[in-house]
Amino acid sequence: MDRTLTAGLLQGGIHKRRAEEQLFTSYAYFIKEGIKKYSLQEEDAFDAYSDSVLSAIEKITNGSFESRSSLKTYLYQIFHNKCVDLLRKKTTNKYSVHKTLSIKESLFDISDAARSVIQRLVDKSDWAALRQKLDVLGDNCRKALLLWADGHSDQEIATFIDYKTAAVAKTSRIRCLEKLRQLYKAP
Amino acid sequence: MENGIEHIEAYFGKEVSAEESRRFEQAILEDPAFAEEVAFYLSAKQAARDLAEVEKKERFLQLYRQEAPSRPVRTMARAGWVAIAAVVFGALLFSWYLYQKPAAPGKLANRYIEQHWQTLGVSMSSREDSIQTGLRLYNEGKWPEALKQFEIMIRSGNTGPAIKKYAGIVTLRLKDYDKALLYFKQLAAYPLYANPGLFYQALTLMERNQSGDSENAKQLLQQIVKNDLEEKETALEWLRKL
Numbered sequence: 238m239d240r241t242l243t244a245g246l247l248q249g250g251i252h253k254r255r256a257e258e259q260l261f262t263s264y265a266y267f268i269k270e271g272i273k274k275y276s277l278q279e280e281d282a283f284d285a286y287s288d289s290v291l292s293a294i295e296k297i298t299n300g301s302f303e304s305r306s307s308l309k310t311y312l313y314q315i316f317h318n319k320c321v322d323l324l325r326k327k328t329t330n331k332y333s334v335h336k337t338l339s340i341k342e343s344l345f346d347i348s349d350a351a352r353s354v355i356q357r358l359v360d361k362s363d364w365a366a367l368r369q370k371l372d373v374l375g376d377n378c379r380k381a382l383l384l385w386a387d388g389h390s391d392q393e394i395a396t397f398i399d400y401k402t403a404a405v406a407k408t409s410r411i412r413c414l415e416k417l418r419q420l421y422k423a424p
Numbered sequence: 425m426e427n428g429i430e431h432i433e434a435y436f437g438k439e440v441s442a443e444e445s446r447r448f449e450q451a452i453l454e455d456p457a458f459a460e461e462v463a464f465y466l467s468a469k470q471a472a473r474d475l476a477e478v479e480k481k482e483r484f485l486q487l488y489r490q491e492a493p494s495r496p497v498r499t500m501a502r503a504g505w506v507a508i509a510a511v512v513f514g515a516l517l518f519s520w521y522l523y524q525k526p527a528a529p530g531k532l533a534n535r536y537i538e539q540h541w542q543t544l545g546v547s548m549s550s551r552e553d554s555i556q557t558g559l560r561l562y563n564e565g566k567w568p569e570a571l572k573q574f575e576i577m578i579r580s581g582n583t584g585p586a587i588k589k590y591a592g593i594v595t596l597r598l599k600d601y602d603k604a605l606l607y608f609k610q611l612a613a614y615p616l617y618a619n620p621g622l623f624y625q626a627l628t629l630m631e632r633n634q635s636g637d638s639e640n641a642k643q644l645l646q647q648i649v650k651n652d653l654e655e656k657e658t659a660l661e662w663l664r665k666l
Contacts, residue, residue, distance in 0.1 A: 251618050255652065261484045268488070287484045291477055340466055343436055351449040358463030359470075367471035376545025383479070386472035396616065399586045411429050417468055 238263070239308045246297050250393045253298075261290050264309060267316050275320040285319040298388055299342075363421075370420040378413035385410055428458075432465045490657060527665040529630035529638050536627060536658070541593055555586065562594055570594050585614040592624060601632040622648055623655035630662075642666055 242263075245256025267289075271282030293312050296302040302311065340359055344352045371379055377398055384394045395406035434440050435448045452459045543563045558573035574591040592607030605628050612621025626644035629637040645659040645666075653659075 257480065258483065258487055262487055265488055283485065283488060284481075287481045290484065291480060340470055343466055343469075346438075347452075348449045351452040354452055354459050355463050355466065358460060359467050362463070362467040362471075364467075364471055364474070367467060368475055371468075371472060371475055379475075382468070382472040383476040386469045387476040397618065399584060399616075401584075411433075414429055414465070414468060418464055421464070421468075 239304070242308060243297055243302075243304070246294060249389060250396060253389075257290070257294055260294065260308070260312075261287065264290075264312055267313065271316070271320050275324060277320060277323060281323055282320070285323055286316055289316040289319055367417075367421060370417055374413060374417055374420070377409070378416065381406065381410045382413055382417070428461050429465060432462055436465075486657065490661065528633075529641060529666060530633045532662055532665060533627050533630035533633075537597070537631070541597070544590065544593070554582075555590070558590060558594075562590070567594050567598050571598065585611055585616060585619070588614075589620070589624075592628075596624075596628055596631065601628055604628045618654045620654045622653055623659060626659070626662075638666065 242256050242260050245252045245259070247253075248256075265286065268279065268282045268286045271277045271285055272279055275282070277285065289312055292315050293302070293308070296311075306314075340356075344355060347355070371382060374382070380398055381394055384397055385391075389397070391403040391406040391410065394400065394410065395403050398406065400406040400409060431448075435445065440448065452462060544559045554573060554577050558570045558577070561567075561570035561573060571591065571594040574587055574594060577587055578591060588607050588611040592604050592611060595607060596604035605625055608621050608624040608628060610621075612619060612625065614621070622644055626641040626648070629641035629644070642663065645663050647653070648659040649656055649663065
């Protein structure tokens with residue numbers, strides 16, 4: 238099953254979406270364990286588990302998961318850590334952990350001086366405003382940008398949104414990003 | 425020549441030479457406007473990613489609720505066994521009652537239509553194309569005018585799946601079921617990753633609810649579940665209820 242799930246996640250498009258759902262349902266019984274073993278509320282155990290699944294998906298798709306352990310063991314390790322974090326009440330913002338990690342990953346290869354300039358500017362971003370502007374951007378634009386940020390190729394975006402070609406998807410996506418910028422910068 | 429965003433994207437996609445890479449990083453240090461553009465690109469991507477993850481979590485929550493429909497969202501602290509047994513017995517009795525009394529297909533279809541097709545997404549593009557005009561008319565409740573718009577496009581050679589989908593939806597709302605079925609059959613024939621054509625046909629049959637429609641809708645829903653097609657979860661839920 239591990240191989241099928243991993244292949245589905247790497248294949249992208251609708252295969253990725255199905256593999257994500259399959260991964261989630263395969264080990265959803267961890268939630269019960271979170272309730273029993275860590276005395277978490279069901280809602281918190283669900284959050285810990287779904288965050289663990291999202292984290293595992295990211296590691297698999299960016300190649301960091303090296304299949305040294307089974308997917309179940311790997312996922313359980315992440316879940317255990319998240320439950321412990323919850324117990325220690327360290328995790329307070331559902332967006333914060335991923336945000337720091339992903340942007341740091343993108344800046345990994347950049348020179349130190351340039352990185353610190355960008356990091357300083359990124360830290361000043363108004364995340365709530367950005368998310369709110371994304372929501373008012375229009376259905377297709379929002380969908381295209383979410384698919385892009387989730388790692389889908391322009392070809393996959395074209396298929397999902399019914400654009401004629403990958404090139405059209407790319408042009409539209411860039412236009413959407415520009416529109417988002419105008420909305421975000423507008424007083 | 426590449427625009428700013430394409431240039432930034434090429435850098436982060438590692439599609440530039442070492443020399444271009446060096447110039448890019450130098451520009452960040454020397455040109456504050458460019459540095460801001462790069463920071464915006466990364467922040468926007470991250471914000472979109474956050475939203476994509478929230479949507480995924482919502483999908484997971486739906487799956488979780490389907491797997492455990494009788495489970496409460498929050499656990500009760502140390503409830504007595506008698507109370508739990510009473511709740512379980514009540515739930516079983518209620519499930520048995522629901523099982524014995526199938527839901528009306530029209531009611532299920534109506535609920536879906538109300539939840540999903542009250543309005544259809546319109547892009548915020550300043551350039552309004554024909555599809556956008558049709559969608560706007562639909563959202564304003566001008567369904568016959570919206571259908572006319574979509575059918576003009578079909579007659580003028582626009583045969584994309586989106587136009588068939590919208591034409592089918594408007595026709596269904598206008599209760600022209602035969603025509604809606606035709607549009608959704610045409611939609612189902614497109615080789616898309618996620619094609620709801622078969623599901624919409626089942627929905628139309630359930631909404632029409634004439635003799636034999638319910639059975640035909642069930643067969644389509646079973647096909648959707650068996651082949652893992654778009655709207656599989658809703659199909660499963662409806663099969664349980666019908």
